[in-house]
Amino acid sequence: IQTDAALRHRYTDDLRTPPNTARKVKNLTGTEGGSITLPDPVVKQGFLLFGGKNVAMVINGNSMIYEGTLKDKVLWDKSTGLFTITGLQRNDSGIYVIDSKTGRVFTTTYQLTVYGESYFLPLVIIFYQFLPVIMVPQMSSDLYSLMSVSTESCILLCWVEKAEGTTLLWYKDEEIVNQSSSALSLPLTVLKQDFNSSYRCVSANPAENKTAPVNVSTTCSGQISTSKSDSSVFIFSVKHSVGVFD
Incomplete structure (x- = not known):
């Protein structure tokens, strides 16, 4: 033995x-x-x-x-x-x-x-009645959308911090409307008449997919108040507002 x-x-x-x-x-x-x-x-x-x-x-x-x-x-x-x-x-x-x-x-x-795990950092610049409102969302999940808005259209921006081997995709309902496998950010312009459609940003590599849904009808509706000053800065997450600063 x-x-x-x-x-x-x-x-x-x-x-x-x-x-x-x-x-x-x-x-x-x-x-x-x-x-x-x-x-x-x-x-x-x-x-x-x-x-x-x-x-x-x-x-x-x-x-x-x-x-x-x-x-x-x-x-x-x-x-x-x-x-x-x-x-x-x-x-x-x-x-x-x-x-x-x-x-x-x-x-x-x-x-x-x-x-490498993809990290999405949120940054929102909203143009409301042509007055810029800078919005810096706090991290609340693994994947974020970066958005900027005007009165007649909404410019959504997905921004990935680490992008090697990653493809960014914007979906409108179930249709891919923009994608890139070489950029750190991916914009999408949504017209006002399409605000009620469903949008989401997807980060995909061969190992995993991550998805960030965007409620365009709420985010891009122009309901954000700028009454305090023309340069109000809002700090909020994609999901909820957490503060307002002059």
């Missing part, structure tokens, strides 16, 4: 001949701060490799995580045999290999791409 130490030595020796990664690669995507579970299990004995280096090993149904950048981020589920990588960061992108040595013997290669 081989001891765990002998098995470790035996299977570590196997790593001197890396698994063939020239076969078809499965693409996986994740988002910064999230987690990803590799869908092929190592139930009894095998390895998880990252960038050609062994980061975890399963021996006799027990896991051992090696020192390195993934030391505190790799989890192995004994009941399913699946590896999960937690606390994803951009530098976790790369080639991962599952190399199962017993039971269902296989080698699977994954290309993981970790996308």
Whole structure:
């Protein structure tokens, strides 16, 4: 009967001949701060490799995580045999290999791409009766709309702080009316006769979509008071007003 130490030595020796990664690669995507579970299990004995280096090993149904950048981020589920990588960061992108040595013997290669989480910062400039009113919404969710308004039309602006791999889209009801995969911001002009339609801004990358609905009929209706002065500054969120300043 081989001891765990002998098995470790035996299977570590196997790593001197890396698994063939020239076969078809499965693409996986994740988002910064999230987690990803590799869908092929190592139930009894095998390895998880990252960038050609062994980061975890399963021996006799027990896991051992090696020192390195993934030391505190790799989890192995004994009941399913699946590896999960937690606390994803951009530098976790790369080639991962599952190399199962017993039971269902296989080698699977994954290309993981970790996308930065998109952050939307709200800024609203409203032109009401041609007098500018600067409106700075407070953060209230993960995704925001940036809006500016005039009496006969409403200019909506979605502004993303991090946009690598991100597409911005404006929807009117279920129709895409503007989109860009290269800009940090995306404007949309809404005419007064369309104020009752449904609008939303969507930030999309291969890992996730985020949506910010905009109640145009309320936001662009011209019901914002400018009675205190022509240069009133309103601080509010997309959802509700939280303050007025001279």
